[in-house]
Amino acid sequence: GEDVEQSLFLSVREGDSSVINCTYTDSSSTYLYWYKQEPGAGLQLLTYIFSNMDMKQDQRLTVLLNKKDKHLSLRIADTQTGDSAIYFCAEDGDSSASKIIFGSGTRLSIRP
Amino acid sequence: DARVTQTPRHKVTEMGQEVTMRCQPILGHNTVFWYRQTMMQGLELLAYFRNRAPLDDSGMPKDRFSAEMPDATLATLKIQPSEPRDSAVYFCASGLGGRPYEQYFGPGTRLTVT
Numbered sequence: 701g702e703d704v705e706q707s708l709f710l711s712v713r714e715g716d717s718s719v720i721n722c723t724y725t726d727s728s729s730t731y732l733y734w735y736k737q738e739p740g741a742g743l744q745l746l747t748y749i750f751s752n753m754d755m756k757q758d759q760r761l762t763v764l765l766n767k768k769d770k771h772l773s774l775r776i777a778d779t780q781t782g783d784s785a786i787y788f789c790a791e792d793g794d795s796s797a798s799k800i801i802f803g804s805g806t807r808l809s810i811r812p
Numbered sequence: 813d814a815r816v817t818q819t820p821r822h823k824v825t826e827m828g829q830e831v832t833m834r835c836q837p838i839l840g841h842n843t844v845f846w847y848r849q850t851m852m853q854g855l856e857l858l859a860y861f862r863n864r865a866p867l868d869d870s871g872m873p874k875d876r877f878s879a880e881m882p883d884a885t886l887a888t889l890k891i892q893p894s895e896p897r898d899s900a901v902y903f904c905a906s907g908l909g910g911r912p913y914e915q916y917f918g919p920g921t922r923l924t925v926t
Contacts, residue, residue, distance in 0.1 A: 731912040742917025798843045798909045804854040
């Protein structure tokens with residue numbers, strides 16, 4: 701079945717790069733997503749990658765996709781205190797309902 | 813600035829009481845989702861609709877939860893009777909239905925059942 705797994709916590713020093721990793725099970729997913737949840741708010745789409753790409757860069761964000769290993773990562777360069785949040789990896793679910801399968805989320809904390 | 817709205821933002825109620833949460837999806841969006849988030853279980857999909865028709869509510873405890881879309885501008889999630897284990901943040905999200913599946917989340921309703 702569909703499943704998305706990611707580690708629960710990551711702590712990085714301000715100014716360093718953060719790398720959040722994720723593994724998924726559904727090799728037929730067309731898109732893979734990263735959502736961000738700031739404290740007290742709902743999730744917000746950060747970026748997504750089409751399954752036939754292996755990298756996507758958007759300013760400080762770099763998404764890497766290894767389709768063979770079903771591994772997705774999100775790299776945040778020059779991590780700032782405003783990047784403190786929970787980051788959710790997600791894959792396409794049931795195409796008939798536009799469903800997304802979310803991972804459990806990785807809580808990113810920034811050390812001064 | 814189009815956004816999903818949810819009311820109430822916070823709700824404290826006693827066990828056994830009925831709770832109704834409301835969501836206004838973004839105008840023009842045809843898919844609506846209800847999620848529940850807790851520290852222990854993470855983000856769980858409870859139910860979802862396309863064009864106001866319920867597609868799947870297998871994530872909901874059927875005996876006490878119900879979800880409806882009386883019209884295209886309103887989705888409701890009802891718990892009757894509520895229990896302490898229902899305490900969570902309930903999110904509504906809406907989307908256009910086409911890939912990529914961008915879902916727009918509301919701010920959530922924080923429910924506490926005592």
